[in-house]
Amino acid sequence: MEQKMKLARLLILAAAGLACASSPARAAEFPSRTVEIVPAGNPGGGLDLVARALERALREEKLFPEKFVINNMGGAGGNLAKNYIHQKKGNPNFLYIESNRIYTNRIVGTTPLTYTDVTPIARLITEYLVWAVLSDSPYKSAKDILAKVKADPGSVTFGVGTVPSNDQMNILRAAMAQAIDPKQVKIVSFKAGGDLMIQLLGGHVPVISTGLSEAMEQARAGKVRLIAISAPEPLSGDFANVPTWRSMGIDLAILHWRGLFAPPGIPAEAVKYWDQTLPKLVKSDSWKKILAKYQWFDAYAPSAEFRKALAEENKAYEQILTQLGMAKGVKK
Template sequence: MLMAGPALALDSLKIMAPAGPGGGWDQTARTIQATLQSEGLVSNIQVENVAGAGGTIGLQQFINTSAGDPTATIVGGYVMVGAVIANESPVGLEDITPLARLTGEYVIVVVPAASEIQNADDLAEMLRDDPGSVTWAGGSAGGVDHIAAGMFAKAAGIDPALINYIPYSGGGEALAAILGNQVTVGVSGYSEFSGQLDAGTVRAIGITALEAQEYTDAPTFAEQGYPIDVQNWRMIAAAPGITDDEREELLTTIRTMANSDAWNDELRTKGWVNTYMDGDHFADYLAAEIVATTAILEELGIVE
């Protein structure tokens, strides 16, 4: 169990979701907002969406406008690690104050309900015939969705650099392209497609877990012969330039939230795994992820 500190009652908090409405970061920000308020931890919370370039536009705005502000936070995650690298962003995650890793979520690949693609073998065969004819709708270039698509191509014996990946700034835009039959497949976190999977408007081709997940009947790519294991994680961070005491107050608030029944009930509903890690431990983890992701993107030919 997480060790929760005493409950706080901060007057206000701002949370930037550096993506459009409907995506995983937006859902994360609004779930944090709802839980902090329901648990009486923060009385007034505002969520702001700033979309573009895998979160790097919002990240730069956050750094430029929030330095030293102890009420300013931003959500992000593995996608942003890759986007900073792929977009050669002038700012990076080392320029903010890491607070905590909150959740993990496996990536799922879906097709429109009427698609002729029935399973991973069908998708692999189509890629082998003409990699460019298979269009992938997902999040930002260099993010976890792009990495997952590249890993599948590699497992299918295709040069990942040949995939036709179309990045979108939010889950809502990618979903519209899928439902409008503008792309071949969609790739994102499970929570972004769960409603359409339940409604039957899209079908799951595979999920990037090595073992079946209890929240979905989607087959794993591994059980279909494509051993892909990649998980998106999401975090919350504070502004640069805050004091140690201000950081600790925010950490205590987030730690208390992460240990609450309300938060963990939301995670189960959304298919998110509680991968909580905070403080210096998370800061060290983030630094290691930046190094490892750079190597992965180079291996997949996404960056040089």
């Protein structure tokens, strides 16, 4: 009888242990192993730099107890990395660094996946976009250019790196705010930011929209003037005098952000972990030094705020790209 009771107790304990091991609470424990960070770009690119900066700062500040490995996955305009992360459903041990391609790629029809098919964790940093003209340009302000475009839409050619892009939206959204038909705005795209600046310096285009980091060297050298910046507030330092759209009476701000995502369906405890950890990171000395080194700006937004911003951006871009006939991925 005693042996039977011991056996029964052992069976109960074993069953309890099995239940605990398989329970959601146990399964959701995080962090408990190495985490793979997947930048949706090649080594040395902007997304890769953010991934490595995140890993370094978390390590230096001792905010993450486990190790990271970085697995660069460039190609297909970011879709390769997105597909990879989407296939890791429910696994919090994978992170993914991406830009607004997270939703624009679906809009233009290169993938069926969008920001709702992964888990937004946080917006981390941003760059800002500028309009640049030659130092001796007859255009004194962005409002001068917009007035000319409104009177004669084909009279000004804008240069950008690629389309669709935030460079492009920094032109079109400003034009639309002045009741200019975006389909009438003349935009020419070039290979990348460096090529774009060459086109401006060579006099091939009169105005370009590009990242501040791509234009600051020539601006400091006095070769170009920056006549608008997409920041919500004026910057400090060397570029404090560059007018924001809002300072010109145009209610527009565009963040050229980099964000952190995870696979779909990860445990709520993992999202909560990052919502509690990343605010400490962005206030740290390690992170502030990284921002200064790369001329990035703090744009931290936790998961809920980031999801809301993504929905708003997606709606705005979907409307504009539909007007331009570029929204091939949007169901009619």
